[in-house]
Amino acid sequence: MKFSDGNWHVPEHLHLLNPVEVFDARDEGDSLLILAPTTPQPDRANQINAKLLRLRFFSPMEGVIGVRFEHFRGGLDKGPHFELYPDAAFKPEISIGEKAAELKSGNLTVRVSTAEGWRIDFLRDGKVISGSDYKAAGHCTDKSDNDQTYMFERLDLGVGTKVYGLGERFTDFVKNGQMVDIWNRDGGANTDQAYKNIPFFLTNRGWGLFVNDPGRVEFEIGSEKVSKATFSVPGEALEYYFIDGPDPKSVIDRYTQLTGRPALPKQWSFGLWLTTSFTTEYDENTVTGFLDGMAERNIPLHVFHFDCFWMRGLHWCDFEWDPETFPDPEAMLARYKERGLHICVWINPYIAQESRLFDEGKENGYLIKREDGSVWQWDMWQPGQAVVDFTNPEACDWYAGYLKGLVGQGVDCFKTDFGERIPTDVAYHDGSDPETMHNYYTFLYNKVVFDALEESKGKGEAVLFARSATTGGQQFPVHWGGDCYSDYDSMAETLRSGLSLGLCGFGYWSHDIGGFEATAAADVYKRWCAFGLMSSHSRLHGSKSYRVPWLYDDEAVDVLRFFVNLKCTLMPTLYASAVEAPKTGLPMMRPMMLEFPEDRACDPLDRQYMLGDRLMVAPVLDQSGDVEFYLPKGRWTHLLSGDEVEGGSWRVESHGFMSMPLYVRPNSIMVFGANDQRPDYDYADGATYALYALEDGKTAEAVVYAEGGAIEQSVSVLRSGNKLAVSVADAARPWKLLLTNVVSIEGAGEGVTISESAEGVVLEGKGNTEITL
Template identity: 25%
Template sequence: MKFERSETGFILSHKDQIVLQHSHSSPILFVGTGNATYDMYRGNFDIKDYVNERIALRCFTIKGDGQAVRIEFHYEGELQITLCAEETPEGRLKIGFHDAKESLNRVWIRLDASKDEKIYGCGEQLTYFNLRGHNFPLWTSEPGVGRNKASYITWQADVKDRAGGDYYNTNYPQPTFVSSDRYFVHLQTTAYADFDFRHSDFHELQCWAIPDYLLFDCEQSFPALVHNIYGLFGTQPEMPDWVHDGVILGIQGGTETTLEKLHKAKAAGIKVAGAWCQDWQGIKITSFGKRLQWDWQWNPDLYPELDSKIHALKREGIRFLGYINPYVLEDFPLYQEAASKGYLATRQDGSKYVVDFGEFYCGVVDFTNPAACEWYKGVIKTNMIDFGLDGWMADFGEYLPTDCTLANGKSAEIEHNDWPRRWAKINHEAIEEAGKTDDILFFMRAGYTGIQRYCHTLWAGDQCVNWNIDDGMPSVINGALSSGLLGNGIHHSDIGGYTTLHGMKRDRELFMRWAEMAAFTPMMRTHEGNRPADNHQFDTDTETLCHLARMTRIFTHLKPYIKAAVKENALTGMPVQRPLFMHYEGDALSYEIMYEYLFGRDLLVAPVYEQGARQRKLYLPPDQWIHIWSGEHYQGGWVEVEAPIGKPAVFYRASSADTVLFAKIQDAAEDLL
């Protein structure tokens, strides 16, 4: 850390990177007061803020030396807030926020920026990979349908369901970003925040509370930087070995339907690792489509004999996965038990509080109550793990309303963003306490700071069943790359998408192209969507079955390579899906590339994400690349290759230690014996 004072200001730098550059004419800190309103409708938030006051803090006094500096900011002679800068034992720069005037509840801090730098991260961002030129409100919520206010689908979703969303809406925000200048910034807060990257010479971070601190560090390379971030947040454990043995098929409808579809898939040559039956605990039909009965225990009416069939499937090498979320259905057994024990969030007067989830209501299990946490872990261990489930979708986490009352006495507005981390912790600890971390997989869409050490794998959420760059197939590539930079290196998506509304219906081509992409991700899993009858499914026709069989054979052929990348993620924080600049830092174009990625160190994947396309134009960073289908060699730069269905644009490095494995990908795809 280096602190330099001038007559009118100061410069705070770390490892020769300027962090704060303050002067009387260009202050770096603003404080104020505001009143926020949160209107939640089924996980979608209409948030407004009335700023009563915003004060530029120009006057300051300095206390301390070069090892630890206190910067006291005054306004009209009165102390407003103090920044305390010091190096942590790990060598990061930490700037604490202290002595804030009691009335203040808004902070804006400006960090030094360079004109040409690119910005990435802020959780899982779906529309943009490089965030420069935009601001990003950071609040976990439903991401919305369409996510583009200029699109007709988003307009329909807004008008009909108040659910259209915008480019910044995400299940997983995080107040952390990474710069192309090889530094990261993390703001420690769970309050609503807004990171603004629209200015050429500064980044402005806004927070609707006094943050705890800001962390900054930089490294000489991107691999070193992601390892630094891994050391801060932790990272996901390795996935169970069985996940790499094929696709996890999303199936609904009961025991007989599940067994029939599994038989059909295996007969077609599909490598099947598991059956994911989200309706294992029963269904509810609403105007949205097929929903689930949120009382987390086996429904023997819909799934007769599952208690024995689940073990028979496992002997055949097929795992059974289910579903759970942090809420309990009103007036059902788990709700009644939780309510009687005081484990649910309440109204301010202690009375009943339920949340509208779309034509049914649920109680909120209060994860600030340690007894409620232990109870819910017990539900998972008894009703799911002991029953025989080998995995599940741990859904939601982003719905905590801001007007409920919690056991720890904190505002639900402040707890809201932290709720996904608490939910991930419940699942992780239940599995860990059962001694099943190496056997059981759970996956989440919601997230926030700290989820990395608890969530086994992210999934990209509820994409539309279309090709839209904001909310369709292409968006999951940005989601994987942005979240991967922050310690979430295992990521996947619903093959074919999920949201089937407003005239959208999944067709064969979309399903096939999505399956091609999924074969080059850490995990393959299908989903029927919210209206299965409207969507093309993996078993709709023979052509689709054969195509999925080819893709699963590629996926399983790559098992040793994928497992090595997953292990590297667990040990170092290096994500499995990586931006091109991760290994080509000197190549300026690599920082601009969207919709392609490095899969591990040695594979480059450029999914076909445009309807009807049979060629793919893509960028190859400077290296020796071999096209897996033709065997042709490329030196790097912009190229265009044939990419018919079944042969996505994938290349491998000629100098890889796995060239023999890669050279046999085409043979593996064709081997259906």
């Protein structure tokens, strides 16, 4: 929302109150309280009829400063509230002087001028990195909208500051110049609307901002005042957290410490998922035909997903298999599981009037009601559709009970679709404010499903495939990108949306390979297969047509098989990056600016990414096969060809369907597993540790993890001149080290065997050793 008309004026329908000076500054032990009048107070007479704004500064953990900015404090707080996880033991330092009052949290300080004028500064190690000056913050009354009130703040961006995040957004990756409305919508994957709206942004300067409000938050990122980030909420109070890094990775670390870390998905979930698609005709014979077709073509498949019509039409959700198409679901699922498959089924939080659940929900008060006590209904999506009220604990248990019944039949995970079209003209069981619940509803919905899986399958076993989200939703992975089109434009839109979401602490993300709407041309499908298998999670899914590769052309079969095999082989490396998300909040798919924050050329890049910290991926987004991408400085190696190139510049390459730009970062070890058929196996057994472009004086390291994140093996290599010192954690376990682009070596330690391959020199041994190049 804009609170100005150009630089000098305020719109006539808006009345603003701005803090002008500090009337009082108080040290309240764990917080700094500032009382700020909206007119100067030279004497006591001016205190009559004065208007006062109140700011409380506090610190929930080191490096994070919270600001509570209020006008009237007497309103009802109906909730809901984000679940936050502050460090209760941390205490900030507070000082109040003649010129300024300060609160210090680690290297981050907020300073409020107490001498003259109004000014707030945020400082890192004594240097100002952002702030708010006279008339930047305030209270607004909109006289054209029944005197609706707002609280707002404008923070300085500074020269060269780029803003990212704010959820899974399909608009430009850099948010400068955009107005972003934090309001979940089912608007597809090619508009300014989003399924996953997160009131958090990150900057390339190593600081971020989180607005602690589950309701509608509006951001003007350099779009009202071009050097400011404006954010506002309706009502009489605004709470936000200024988060310092000082680098972007550390900002995400602190943000997810505060709002929740992602759970670690099961290894099997990283394999290939195939679905029935949405409105296609299917039964057990159809599904079995897909499975047989994949097996006959030697394409590994790991998860099969039944979309909406596993239930009868017009009955969603009743959690009953359609008896005409699936007369014996338990036996069917048992047969599929004998093939080594995991099973996913589609669900949503909506209850059609013809569902067997409708009368149960109505009678027991499990459905969201109108203010008059009747069940809220409409005919959108399903006839007479109602919505489960997850603020009612009994409704949560009721809904979860049906899910547990499906788990008992053989279902392993749930695609939690929808959760965005949540009404606001309603009354919730717990009295929550319906405007605020609109966005927050998805958190409750996905948490109920996630918890039901953990309760029925065991802790650490839950896997979702979720579409909607808000802050905290990152704790319930995996998430996918919604209803995209089947063309190159949509591939690009999809990628930048996933990169934006990852910068909000969502560690794992997927998308519909081949596109959802319409049917892709064969070349688009093949390029999307490569992109999809080089993503965190990989699912073939569509709307009105199937996504099995032989329906496109014969080459599509080969392309899909190749990249599934490649992903399975790369799983030791990919899983190592997956394990980071529960520890640091870092996503598997990382924008270049996250891994190379000092390289300004990386700031705007949104058509390439790092998969983990050592593999650069640039999907081909053009029918010609040409792709333009940037490599930071250093000697990069193409994963498939072994070609070495010097970075620090842009490159244009042309790739066939069995290739794409996949470049290994200098000074890296990639771990290749011995199994190209499954994502879940003993990664350390028979693994090859491939060393790439190790520079003199540098160390390359790799850690191999077992299911759940326990360390199984670690290998490090230090280069000193022509010497390589190899260190391993488990001296009893054999290792295999590939030295890429090395023709021969002079010698190695005792017990090490040496052989040559097309990729370089292979050494095998046990324990620590030294190698002479």
